[in-house]
Amino acid sequence: xxxxxxxxxxxxxxxxxKPSVAKSVAGILSRQQGxxxxxxxxxxxxxxxxxxxxxxxxxxxxxxxxxxxxxxIEFDERFKKWHSCDPVQLYHAPIRKYVPEDKLDIxxxxxxxxxxxxxxxxxxxxDREGENIAFEVVEVCTQVNRNLxxxxxxxxxxxxxxxxxxxxxxxxxNQLFSDAVDVRQEIDLRIGASFTRFQTxxxxxxxxxxxxxxxxxxxxxxxxCQFPTLGFIVERYWEIQSHEPEEFWTINCTxxxxxxxxxxxxxxxxxxxxxxxxxxxxMCIQEPSATVTKVRQQEKLKYPPYPLSTVELEKRxxxxxxxxxxxxxxxxxxxxxxxxxxxxxxxxxxxxxxxxLHRIVEEQQEHPQWGxxxxxxxxxxxxxWRNPGSGGHDDKAHPPIHPTKFSAGESxxxxxxxxxxxxxxxHFLACISQPAKAAExxxxxDIAGEPFSASGRIIIAKNYLDVYRFESWxxxxxxxxxxxxxxxxTTLTLDxxxxxxxxxxxxxxxxxxxxxxxxxxxxxxxDHIKKLLDRCYATKDSNTRFSPTYLGExxxxxxxxxxxxxxxxxxxxxxxxxxxxxxxxxxxxxxxLEACLQQMKACFIDARANKGKLxxxxxxxFERSNRPPSNELHTGGDVVRRCGLCNESDxxxxxxxxxxxxxxxxxxxxxxxxxxxxxxxxxxxVTTNTCSACTPGPIFKIQFKFRQLEIPPNYDVNHxxxxxxxxxxxxxxxxxxxxxxxxxSSIPGRGQGNPTSSNSGQRRSSGGWMACTHCGQTGHLSDTxxxxxxxxxxxxxxxxxxxxxxxxxxxxxxxxxxxxxxxRTANTANNRGRKFYSCQSQxxxxxxxxxxxxxxxxxxxxxxxxxxxxxxxxxxxxxxxSRRGAHANNAFVSxxxxxxxxxxxxxxxPSHFANVCPNRGR
DNA sequence: GCAAGGTC
Numbered sequence: 001x002x003x004x005x006x007x008x009x010x011x012x013x014x015x016x017x018k019p020s021v022a023k024s025v026a027g028i029l030s031r032q033q034g035x036x037x038x039x040x041x042x043x044x045x046x047x048x049x050x051x052x053x054x055x056x057x058x059x060x061x062x063x064x065x066x067x068x069x070x071x072x073i074e075f076d077e078r079f080k081k082w083h084s085c086d087p088v089q090l091y092h093a094p095i096r097k098y099v100p101e102d103k104l105d106i107x108x109x110x111x112x113x114x115x116x117x118x119x120x121x122x123x124x125x126x127d128r129e130g131e132n133i134a135f136e137v138v139e140v141c142t143q144v145n146r147n148l149x150x151x152x153x154x155x156x157x158x159x160x161x162x163x164x165x166x167x168x169x170x171x172x173x174n175q176l177f178s179d180a181v182d183v184r185q186e187i188d189l190r191i192g193a194s195f196t197r198f199q200t201x202x203x204x205x206x207x208x209x210x211x212x213x214x215x216x217x218x219x220x221x222x223x224x225c226q227f228p229t230l231g232f233i234v235e236r237y238w239e240i241q242s243h244e245p246e247e248f249w250t251i252n253c254t255x256x257x258x259x260x261x262x263x264x265x266x267x268x269x270x271x272x273x274x275x276x277x278x279x280x281x282x283m284c285i286q287e288p289s290a291t292v293t294k295v296r297q298q299e300k301l302k303y304p305p306y307p308l309s310t311v312e313l314e315k316r317x318x319x320x321x322x323x324x325x326x327x328x329x330x331x332x333x334x335x336x337x338x339x340x341x342x343x344x345x346x347x348x349x350x351x352x353x354x355x356x357l358h359r360i361v362e363e364q365q366e367h368p369q370w371g372x373x374x375x376x377x378x379x380x381x382x383x384x385w386r387n388p389g390s391g392g393h394d395d396k397a398h399p400p401i402h403p404t405k406f407s408a409g410e411s412x413x414x415x416x417x418x419x420x421x422x423x424x425x426x427h428f429l430a431c432i433s434q435p436a437k438a439a440e441x442x443x444x445x446d447i448a449g450e451p452f453s454a455s456g457r458i459i460i461a462k463n464y465l466d467v468y469r470f471e472s473w474x475x476x477x478x479x480x481x482x483x484x485x486x487x488x489x490t491t492l493t494l495d496x497x498x499x500x501x502x503x504x505x506x507x508x509x510x511x512x513x514x515x516x517x518x519x520x521x522x523x524x525x526x527d528h529i530k531k532l533l534d535r536c537y538a539t540k541d542s543n544t545r546f547s548p549t550y551l552g553e554x555x556x557x558x559x560x561x562x563x564x565x566x567x568x569x570x571x572x573x574x575x576x577x578x579x580x581x582x583x584x585x586x587x588x589x590x591x592x593l594e595a596c597l598q599q600m601k602a603c604f605i606d607a608r609a610n611k612g613k614l615x616x617x618x619x620x621x622f623e624r625s626n627r628p629p630s631n632e633l634h635t636g637g638d639v640v641r642r643c644g645l646c647n648e649s650d651x652x653x654x655x656x657x658x659x660x661x662x663x664x665x666x667x668x669x670x671x672x673x674x675x676x677x678x679x680x681x682x683x684x685x686v687t688t689n690t691c692s693a694c695t696p697g698p699i700f701k702i703q704f705k706f707r708q709l710e711i712p713p714n715y716d717v718n719h720x721x722x723x724x725x726x727x728x729x730x731x732x733x734x735x736x737x738x739x740x741x742x743x744x745s746s747i748p749g750r751g752q753g754n755p756t757s758s759n760s761g762q763r764r765s766s767g768g769w770m771a772c773t774h775c776g777q778t779g780h781l782s783d784t785x786x787x788x789x790x791x792x793x794x795x796x797x798x799x800x801x802x803x804x805x806x807x808x809x810x811x812x813x814x815x816x817x818x819x820x821x822x823x824r825t826a827n828t829a830n831n832r833g834r835k836f837y838s839c840q841s842q843x844x845x846x847x848x849x850x851x852x853x854x855x856x857x858x859x860x861x862x863x864x865x866x867x868x869x870x871x872x873x874x875x876x877x878x879x880x881x882s883r884r885g886a887h888a889n890n891a892f893v894s895x896x897x898x899x900x901x902x903x904x905x906x907x908x909x910p911s912h913f914a915n916v917c918p919n920r921g922r
Numbered sequence: 923g924c925a926a927g928g929t930c
Contacts, residue, residue, distance in 0.1 A: 018929060044930055068928025075924095082923065090924090102930095129928060185926075192925030200923080223925045337930080345929085524927065 009051070013117040013148075014063040015110065015137050017124045019045055020336075020343070021158065022065035025123055026050060028163045029061065040064055040109035047113065054167060062113055066106050069129070070136040071097045073185050075193070082201070087194040088608070091601040095186065099140070107140050114141035119149045122173055125397040126154055128583055132181035134173045157399060159354045180583040183592050187575060188224060191600050195222035195566075198604070199555070202611055207622035211536040211551060220555065221535055224572050225520045227556075229528045230537050231567035232513040233546045234556040236505045243501030249277035249494060251284060253445075253452050256490045259479035264290075264445060264452035264489075270497065280450060281494040287448040288492055292485040294444040300457070302436040302473050304464040306349040306391035307400030308427045310522035311515050313344065313420075315508040316427070320470045321419045322544050325507060325526035331420045332401070340405045341424045345523040346398035350390025355399060357388070357432055363406040364425060373429060373467040384463060388431045395522075402428045426467050433464035436473055443481045447489065454478055504545035517569035518576050550621035558614030562607055640723060641699040653684055653702060662739075663723055675723050678733040680710035694724025712736065 016022040023046070026035060030050035040047045048063040079085050079093040099107045114120065120141050124130035138150055151170035155162050200220040203209075209218060250270040255262045271277045305312070313332065314325040323331075332344035351357065364374040376382045403425045409418055437460040444453045456478025465473060505513070510529060514520055520528050532538040537552030548556070556567045565571070578596060581587035607614075640653050640663050653663050661677040661684045677684065683705035690698040704719045711717070711733060721727045 042930095066928090067930055070928090072927095073925095087924095125928090133928065181927080188925040188927085190925090194924085196924040217923075219923055221924060225926065333930085521927070523929080527926085 007057070009058040009060045010054075010119055011117040012052075012054075012059045012061050012119040012121055013110075013113045013141065014061055014121045014123055014153075016063070016065040017130055017133060018067055019065045021123065021125075022046070022048060022063050024158045025163055026061070026063040028158070028160050029063075029167065040105075041112070042067075042105035042109055045106055045109060047109070052167070054170075059119075062117070063123075064109055064113060066110075066133060066137060067103075069133055070099055070103050070106060070140065072100050073097050073189055075189075082197050087197040088601065088604060090190050090194040090197070091597050091604070093190075095189065097136075110137060110140045111144045114145045114148060117145065117148065119151060121151045121153055121167070121170060123153050123155070125395075127395060127397060128177045128181050128579070130397070131174050131177035135175070135178040138173065157352050157354065157397075159352070161354065174583075176585050177583050179589040180579040183582055183589055183596075184575065184579055186593060187596050187600070190597060191604075192221070192223045194604055195607075196220065198608060199614065203614065203618055206615070206625060207618050208625045209551060209622060211549070219535070220551075221531070222566070223528075223531075224575065225524070225528045226531050226535075226537075227567045228517065228519050228569040228572055229510065229514060230532050230548065230552050231556060231569070232510060233505055233532070233538050234548045234553055234567070236502065236509075237548050237553070240501040240504065243499075245498040245500070246272060247274075247496055247498050248272045249274055249496050251277070251281055251450070251452075252491075252493050252495055253290070253447065253489045254491045255290070255479075255487055257479045257487075260477055261490075262443065262454045262456075262478050262481075264443075264454040267444070267451040267453055277494060281492075283448040284450055284492055288489055290445040290447045290452075290487050290489055292443060292481045292483055293446050293451070294442070295481055295483050296442045296444075298440055299460075300438045300440045302438070302465070303389070304386075304430040304433055304435060304468065305427060306389055307351055307431050308402070308424065309347055309349040309391070309393060309400060310345050311347075311511055311525065312349065313401055313423070314526060315511050316470065317420060317423060318507040318511070318544055320423065321416075322542075323416060323419065324530075324540070324544070325511060326530045327416060328420060329526050331414070331416045332424075335417060335421055335424075338410075340403065340407055340421055342400075342402050342404050343398045344401055346401060347393045347395040347522050348398055348400050349393045351388055351400060351402075360402060360404075360428065361432070364403065364429065366406065367408055367425075369422075370426060370429060370467055377429060377433060384434055386432060386434045423470070426469065430464040430468035433467065434461070436463050436465045437461040438473065438475065441478055443478065445481075447492070504541075504547055507540070507544040507546070510546060517573065519569055519572055554617045554621045555614070557620075558617035559607070561613040561617060562610045564603065564607060566603070566607075640702065641697075644696060677704075677723075677739060678706070678736075679739055680706045680733060682707045689720065691722040691724050691726060693726040694722060697724075699724040706733070 014022070014025070016025060026048035029052050030048075034050050036049045038047050038049065044067060045065045048061075050061050050063075052059050052061045073095050074080065075090065076094040076096060079090065085093065120138065122134040122137060124134045124137070134152060142148055142150075150173065152173040153163075153166040153170055155166040196219065199222060200218075203220055204218055211218065248270040249272075250268075251266045253264040253266075255264065268280075271280075308316075310329075314328050317323040317328040318325060329344065332341065335341045336344050358378065361374050361377055365371050365378070367374070377384050401424055403421070407421060409421075413421075439458045439460055440455060441457075442453060442455045444451055446452075455476075457473075457475050458477070459473065459475045462473075465471060507529065511525055514525050514528070519525070532546075532552065533540060535551075536549055537555070538546050538548050540546050559566045575596065578587065578592045582589050582592055653661065661681050663675040663677065681704050684702050689701040691701055699722060701720050701722050704721050706715065706717045706719065708717050715729065715733065719729055721729065
């Protein structure tokens with residue numbers, strides 16, 4: 001940039017991306033000397049004035065701001081109305097960029113200022129969006145002043161040196177960066193609007209979408225960020241549903257001494273082959289002397305977290321306080337606005353060398369909770385201080401989130417304000433502290449050639465954990481062992497476990513998935529999550545875990561059936577790499593736009609041609625509608641009972657559009673409790689009679705009338721029935737006639753690598769007449785209980801297997817908890833086709849192979865299993881016990897079906913195994 | 923009535 005020399009001061013208009021940056025930069029440049037502030041047209045965007053010298057030339061600086069993007073894009077008037085055109089035209093319809101109503105004041109300020117200036121310096125954030133906003137500002141300003149000399153200030157942090165350097169080294173704005181954003185905006189609008197209009201108009205009126213939102217206002221939106229986010233939720237849900245439990249075995253050893261108890265874990269982990277496990281276990285039992293083969297002591301460090309970025313703040317607030325990302329950002333924004341924390345939208349997770357960390361700590365010394373920690377941190381004698389690490393991310397615009405003003409709590413703060421401020425301060429203090437230190441001892445032993453290990457940990461110094469109360473590091477004492485020492489284990493047990501599916505995605509998990517796949521930005525990720533909830537595509541439980549709704553699942557399923565991965569993150573990744581190419585100049589804007597839109601248009605046309613798939617998927621979950629959306633599903637019905645599942649709403653009798661009856665919870669879709677009634681019912685009326693047998697009451701009886709020709713001759717067409725579970729006649733008729741459940745349709749199987757979960761036979765409703773052992777309601781079993789994590793898809797896909805019979809028919813009472821065990825078929829490599837009973841109660845983990853029973857199916861054996869403490873996946877137990885029970889009937893079998901010698905290795909008694917032998921150790 | 927991105 002040429003040195004302009006002396007002469008009259010140059011009038012310079014400076015524009016920042018937000019008011020706070022305008023204020024900060026003006027303060028830094030003016031050194032607070034002669035800084036004046038005046039109002040602009042917009043009350044948020046003040047104008048600061050001061051004198052400054054750029055490369056030797058005196059300048060009269062006026063400094064104002066925008067608030068993010070100044071402009072939006074939209075379709076030309078003719079295409080704006082939904083029914084104005086075929087959605088496919090939206091791939092080529094003209095679009096315009098304009099300043100929306102709420103930004104007109106800012107535009108007028110810029111125009112007023114620009115008229116009188118010679119230079120325009122753009123202080124927008126140094127990322128692609130910032131560059132695009134810079135060009136929006138340029139467009140507005142040059143409209144009123146074509147002679148403006150336009151410059152770009154490039155800065156990476158709001159610190160003196162950085163700001164003064166950038167203004168003395170101005171560059172020109174980067175058109176390519178801005179072009180990349182233009183591409184993104186246009187593609188997002190065209191794809192989003194076309195698919196949203198298409199699927200909304202195609203599906204909304206075709207089905208009875210029993211969601212909370214008024215159907216007339218319901219929009220079935222599609223967006224390149226919201227759909228992949230939904231995809232993560234659905235994919236995990238399907239993974240859970242297709243999970244087949246697989247039994248495994250492990251050997252555990254404990255040893256009691258004067259100093260305490262050591263628990264040794266088998267270093268093989270676990271084996272899925274029972275025979276192998278038993279053989280090894282036999283070897284150990286027969287030669288149980290343990291020899292210490294290794295004693296290792298070492299210092300371990302637990303490092304504090306990196307400085308706080310936005311995504312990390314959202315994840316941690318969700319994990320520690322169960323706050324939604326949306327609420328976290330709302331509160332953080334509030335704290336930022338009132339000056340207590342730094343800018344909350346940042347990707348940066350490392351402090352610049354310039355940041356004066358001590359000063360921030362000094363401010364916190366007076367705090368009643370963490371003030372003393374801050375004092376210790378500042379005391380060099382304590383040695384607690386440590387220069388913070390960095391996660392390696394830097395958005396070149398903002399520092400990590402940190403406290404900017406001391407507060408011991410403000411009267412206007414909500415509990416969430418206190419929480420977020422505390423998290424920001426404690427996190428800051430933690431990341432400039434020494435790691436926690438511990439001494440860990442690991443002892444390895446050998447029993448009959450099998451290695452086992454145990455470890456203990458003694459915390460030497462908690463350091464950062466003293467202030468970061470959200471994390472812990474458990475200590476455990478282990479007795480002293482010496483190399484070569486021999487001892488006899490106190491217990492040596494063969495324990496079983498069953499693999500468990502992963503949990504539903506938590507909000508922190510979901511943010512992690514999005515972050516990894518590049519879906520959304522730090523400032524928008526929480527919006528995409530909220531959108532899924534607003535659109536009724538997903539629900540979030542009290543544990544912050546997400547499940548798809550029927551609607552969300554059906555949409556993803558429909559596109560998946562078409563073979564399109566529109567619900568996966570690839571499309572966004574592809575767009576992101578194209579935008580990158582545009583921003584570095586390896587691809588031209590027009591070229592990328594044309595290629596992408598052409599591709600997406602072809603995809604849209606094809607999707608529309610295959611809309612039958614979408615229709616089929618929706619049909620699985622929703623009733624067809626041939627009348628206006630307002631129907632009895634929304635207008636309630638007569639109350640039959642209080643919902644025992646959600647305990648918040650009543651369950652009401654409803655007649656569905658297809659004529660079938662059901663009793664459903666009014667809390668739907670939050671609560672999905674439903675009892676499907678026989679399809680042979682032509683009339684049903686709730687009476688004032690209550691059932692004396694079923695609990696919890698009152699349960700009002702229903703007067704049914706059946707269609708004569710659809711029920712067996714020995715049943716009466718009129719029947720006063722109860723849905724509480726006591727009514728044998730109703731149960732019979734459900735089994736004979738089926739129900740009106742839409743879930744009776746077949747649903748192809750999903751999930752990874754599980755082809756056999758697809759439909760392999762006639763489907764039946766899952767809503768049997770056994771009471772759910774989880775919620776106590778009838779109409780479903782606990783494995784399909786709407787309150788359970790693995791509900792939904794399983795509930796709708798339960799197979800009627802002629803070999804197994806219906807779940808209800810093939811169930812047997814659980815001897816462990818008194819609920820019921822249902823017969824299932826394993827699909828794991830080692831046990832494919834093998835039948836097993838598993839308890840339907842979520843609280844009970846009973847499990848038994850059918851072939852280990854001795855014929856008396858009504859009473860599966862129950863034993864108290866020894867439990868392994870170390871394997872977190874081994875929550876479902878019972879296999880070992882099942883063999884004990886079977887053993888009593890002389891029917892020990894291996895996983896492959898061969899008989900196993902069943903005799904205690906210690907005393908020879910055939911009634912038990914050695915691990916529970918009363919004579920062992922004598 | 924549609925997207926996602928800024929920000930207040």
